[in-house]
Amino acid sequence: MTNPRRLPVTGPTLFSQIAVRLGLFALVFALLDIGIVVATYARQPEALAQELLTLEATRIANSPDKTPGAFAGPPGARQWSAGYINAASASIRGAGGGPTTLRPAALVDWTQRERVGAGYRVTGVRSIREGEETRWLLMRFEGEGLRPYVPVILNELTQHVALPLIPLSLLLFAFNIVAVRRVLQPLKRAEDEIDALEAEHMSVRVSEPRAPREVGTLVRAVNRALDRLDESMAVLRGFTANAAHELRTPLSIMQLSLDRLPPGQVRQDLEADTAYMTRLVGQMLDLAQADAMSIDTGATVDLADIGRAVVAMLAPKAFEANRELRFEDRGDTRVRGHEEAIFRVVRNLIDNALIHAPGDTPIEVAAGPGSQISVRDRGPGVPPEDREHIFERFWRADRRASDGAGLGLGIVKRLVEAHGGNIAVEDAPGGGALFRIRFATAEPVHTD
Amino acid sequence: MRLLLVEDNGRLAGLIREGLDRQGFAVDWCETAEGAEAARQVSGYDLVLLDLGLPDADGLDLIRGMRRAKDATPILVLTARGGLDDRVAGLDAGADDYLVKPFQIPELAARCRALLRRPGATLGTTLAVGNVLMHPAERTVSVCDRVIDATPREVDLLEHLLRRAGRVVPKPALESALYSMDAEVTANALEATVSRLRKRLTQAEADVQIRTVHGVGYALFGPPA
Numbered sequence: 001m002t003n004p005r006r007l008p009v010t011g012p013t014l015f016s017q018i019a020v021r022l023g024l025f026a027l028v029f030a031l032l033d034i035g036i037v038v039a040t041y042a043r044q045p046e047a048l049a050q051e052l053l054t055l056e057a058t059r060i061a062n063s064p065d066k067t068p069g070a071f072a073g074p075p076g077a078r079q080w081s082a083g084y085i086n087a088a089s090a091s092i093r094g095a096g097g098g099p100t101t102l103r104p105a106a107l108v109d110w111t112q113r114e115r116v117g118a119g120y121r122v123t124g125v126r127s128i129r130e131g132e133e134t135r136w137l138l139m140r141f142e143g144e145g146l147r148p149y150v151p152v153i154l155n156e157l158t159q160h161v162a163l164p165l166i167p168l169s170l171l172l173f174a175f176n177i178v179a180v181r182r183v184l185q186p187l188k189r190a191e192d193e194i195d196a197l198e199a200e201h202m203s204v205r206v207s208e209p210r211a212p213r214e215v216g217t218l219v220r221a222v223n224r225a226l227d228r229l230d231e232s233m234a235v236l237r238g239f240t241a242n243a244a245h246e247l248r249t250p251l252s253i254m255q256l257s258l259d260r261l262p263p264g265q266v267r268q269d270l271e272a273d274t275a276y277m278t279r280l281v282g283q284m285l286d287l288a289q290a291d292a293m294s295i296d297t298g299a300t301v302d303l304a305d306i307g308r309a310v311v312a313m314l315a316p317k318a319f320e321a322n323r324e325l326r327f328e329d330r331g332d333t334r335v336r337g338h339e340e341a342i343f344r345v346v347r348n349l350i351d352n353a354l355i356h357a358p359g360d361t362p363i364e365v366a367a368g369p370g371s372q373i374s375v376r377d378r379g380p381g382v383p384p385e386d387r388e389h390i391f392e393r394f395w396r397a398d399r400r401a402s403d404g405a406g407l408g409l410g411i412v413k414r415l416v417e418a419h420g421g422n423i424a425v426e427d428a429p430g431g432g433a434l435f436r437i438r439f440a441t442a443e444p445v446h447t448d
Numbered sequence: 449m450r451l452l453l454v455e456d457n458g459r460l461a462g463l464i465r466e467g468l469d470r471q472g473f474a475v476d477w478c479e480t481a482e483g484a485e486a487a488r489q490v491s492g493y494d495l496v497l498l499d500l501g502l503p504d505a506d507g508l509d510l511i512r513g514m515r516r517a518k519d520a521t522p523i524l525v526l527t528a529r530g531g532l533d534d535r536v537a538g539l540d541a542g543a544d545d546y547l548v549k550p551f552q553i554p555e556l557a558a559r560c561r562a563l564l565r566r567p568g569a570t571l572g573t574t575l576a577v578g579n580v581l582m583h584p585a586e587r588t589v590s591v592c593d594r595v596i597d598a599t600p601r602e603v604d605l606l607e608h609l610l611r612r613a614g615r616v617v618p619k620p621a622l623e624s625a626l627y628s629m630d631a632e633v634t635a636n637a638l639e640a641t642v643s644r645l646r647k648r649l650t651q652a653e654a655d656v657q658i659r660t661v662h663g664v665g666y667a668l669f670g671p672p673a
Contacts, residue, residue, distance in 0.1 A: 240531075245501055248528035249457055252550035256463035259553060278550050282530065289531055308664050312616035315661045319669060327663030340532045365663075 015180045026169045033161045049113045049122045051152045057126035057137055073141055074148035082139040107136055119144035186215045202230050233292055240288040247281050283407035290414040303333040304367040310346040311365055322360050330368035335439040341415045348408045349435050353377035371439040378432040382425050452493040453477045454484040456503050467553035481505035495563055500527040508541045515542035522563040565611045575610040578655040578670040582610055591652040601626055602645045609668035618665040
């Protein structure tokens with residue numbers, strides 16, 4: 001059997017499908033996150049103002065000379081002032097003599113927001129640590145609308161959206177690579193097993209993986225489909241058996257009824273027609289059975305035994321036609337196969353030779369050497385241009401010949417193929433056709 | 449010679465009975481497995497012709513039942529089932545021969561005679577093919593009623609070939625039957641015996657011939673019908 005050519009399957013892989021979905025999911029999540037951050041701060045101007053001053057103080061503290069005057073403040077500021085206040089000037093002397101440094105109310109981090117006309121004013125103090133020393137920065141700012149807050153919001157987004165989401169996305173991506181590969185491994189195994197299934201061995205099933213369950217259910221579904229296929233083959237086999245019975249019984253009656261007719265031309269013609277019909281029905285049923293058959297490769301048979309049995313069966317018929325049928329055993333002839341099927345193969349080939357080789361020429365059957373059996377006649381042989389056609393069903397070299405429907409060699413080919421063997425016709429040395437069948441060997445043969 | 453025909457198709461059964469009657473057989477007919485059992489209880493038959501597709505049982509079960517009951521009556525299966533495994537299944541069940549429908553009466557009659565010629569079967573008292581007649585019990589052979597000379601080994605050979613007349617008898621089967629285990633069997637001992645037997649039959653003007661099937665065995669054919 002020739003394997004149908006395997007075309008590459010197009011379409012996205014599971015990996016890329018998951019990657020695209022993960023990417024989209026991360027994007028939607030990020031947008032949602034941004035929306036939540038923006039909405040939260042829009043409803044809490046105080047919190048925004050606090051963040052704004054903290055951000056400005058951080059920028060000043062991170063600058064090399066920490067000079068507040070060098071900074072222009074938030075974008076769109078109507079008014080901006082910033083300067084250090086002296087902590088020492090705020091200290092007071094206690095009554096107990098020794099200097100006691102108290103922390104006045106002004107020297108804590110605080111923020112105050114008030115409305116000024118259409119806009120707002122934000123005032124506040126932030127502490128900046130510089131080594132051991134703490135300096136206090138007083139800032140005042142007047143502005144309008146959302147624009148001064150843009151840096152604050154951007155900072156917030158970086159902190160709360162980008163920083164957590166980017167590593168998470170990368171992690172998911174890596175997980176995707178590993179997970180998809182691992183999850184698909186049983187699927188790949190199942191694929192290999194399904195590819196290895198052959199029509200000749202219908203009892204083989206795909207093994208079910210323990211995990212993942214989804215692959216298991218798919219495999220089980222495939223096996224159920226195979227069961228159904230098996231059943232329908234069984235139905236087909238049953239049908240051919242029934243058809244055989246239904247066709248052969250009336251044919252038997254026809255044939256035996258002919259004996260009641262008086263001898264003459266009519267009876268002779270009817271006998272010939274009935275014989276042809278019988279042969280045709282037999283061959284069509286054989287072919288249907290061969291198509292539905294599966295070979296149990298567990299059994300080994302001896303080609304020499306089969307060859308001898310077929311020759312023994314057909315020799316009386318050959319002698320009746322005044323011809324000789326010979327058999328030769330060339331040794332080492334055990335093969336895996338179905339005895340009756342190979343028997344029919346050889347019988348069909350001998351029948352074919354009896355029809356096509358002339359009058360009194362002998363027919364020789366040889367088994368071996370090794371896993372082959374051949375049938376040779378001394379007729380005209382098969383012309384090279386016909387060799388590819390003779391195994392086709394209903395093909396005949398001479399369409400007018402009425403001795404068969406051209407199914408015999410078709411049956412032979414099908415049965416040989418069901419064994420994984422092959423058949424070819426060649427010119428025999430000294431003339432005539434030589435049909436040679438090669439089978440798979442039963443055991444590895446040592447040739448030395 | 450009494451035959452029992454088990455066949456559910458009435459017309460076919462009628463035609464078979466008519467044909468076998470012309471060939472000198474007496475045939476009783478029943479339609480079902482149950483009928484066949486009943487008929488066998490009442491009278492002994494020399495041969496059973498059995499259709500496998502019966503309305504009330506599988507013919508194979510009937511065969512198995514008979515063999516379990518130690519009934520050794522030869523059984524010839526007549527069937528429309530010609531599948532790859534059917535013949536083997538039939539023979540495994542205990543049938544002696546298997547003939548796929550449709551068949552012609554001369555073929556059926558020849559198979560019946562072959563089964564009846566088997567050792568122990570009814571035809572065992574005398575063996576006759578063409579003008580050759582043999583008494584297995586007395587070990588004598590006659591052609592045209594004239595007794596001919598033959599060695600015991602040649603008579604043994606002729607008996608085996610006569611019992612399977614028209615069929616090829618494999619060489620190993622003949623060798624093991626003709627030569628005991630301890631005797632020296634040269635490669636062409638059998639060939640020589642066959643050759644001597646042929647000569648004797650030709651001299652006595654027998655109308656049977658012993659043909660060689662190279663690589664397989666020998667077959668004895670009667671005169672053309």
